[in-house]
Amino acid sequence: MNYRHAFHAGNFADLVKHAALLRLLAQMTRQPGPLCVIDTHAGRGLYDLGGSEALRSGEAKAGIGQLMGAADLPEVFAPLRAAVVEANGGGETRLYPGSPWLIARALRPGDSYEAFELRPEEHGALGTLMQGRVGVRTACLDGYSGAQQRLPAQGSALVLIDPPFERPDDYRQIVATLRAAARRNPAAVVLVWLPLKDLETFDAFLREAEAAQAGPLLVAETRMRPLSDPMKMNGCVLVAANAPADLAAPLQEICRWTAETLGARGTARVWTAG
Secondary structure, rough: OOOOOOHOOOHHHHHHHHHHHHHHHHOOOOOOOOEEEEEEEOOOOEEOOOOOOHHHHHHHHHHHHHHOOOOOOOOOHHHHHHHHHHHHOOOOOOOOEEEEHHHHOOOOOEEEEEEEOHHHHHHHHHHHOOOOOOOOOEEEEHHHHHHHHHHEEEEEEEEEEEOOOOOOOOHHHHHHHHHHHHHHHOOOOOEEEEEOOOOHHHHHHHHOOOOOOOOOOOEEEEEOOOOOOOOOOOOEEEEEOOOOOHHHHHHHHHHHHHHHHHOOOOOOEEEEEE
16 A cells, blocks of 8 residues: 555544544543653644545545435544534635644644654745644654654653555554553653554554553554555554543444444444553
């Protein structure tokens, strides 16, 4: 599969990831004190669904296209749908907002956002999009090391790890970042997005992630189809460290609707590991 996010923007995995991210941001911004958000693989922040990449894959039409037209959409998706409407000025859905757009929009005065993107072209677009945003900094460097260096040692913090999985060491780097975050700021919330291709790869990652964390992990699985072909992205998983206690129920609703409405014999489950 092609890992350039322009091919996949607005697909089922983005719906899961971004609905969950908005729910988590809403919960964390209700708490007193400043929030620091770190995004290890920010991308360009806004995607053209009418571009050749998106049209070629058709994933946005099967994802955000279905969500925007759904008559029975659960309330947990309302913030994402509202954000997409806003990004498109209330008109036709031709743009899809990525995590930088969604995070920057959610910041309160005093909050901060560190967005890392390694690809110069993508970072250039991100810098232009974020220009003038108060509390936002972007950097064209490796997000794993950036997160470990910039995570505050205390206070409210959220780290989003959402790599393209082009590198052979991505799983190892995620575990290392989880471990470093737990040591540097034990209260930091870390949200990891993973593709689900086969259970062997996922189970191996989860064992290492559990060992890297002092506390339990909240795991939300969206299985879009049976895991019969490990070369396909058959679903996705969110793994959260230090997740708020009331995050499990909305995650279950997000994953279930996506799997059952957009999948083929799709299933979903949310559980605690470790």
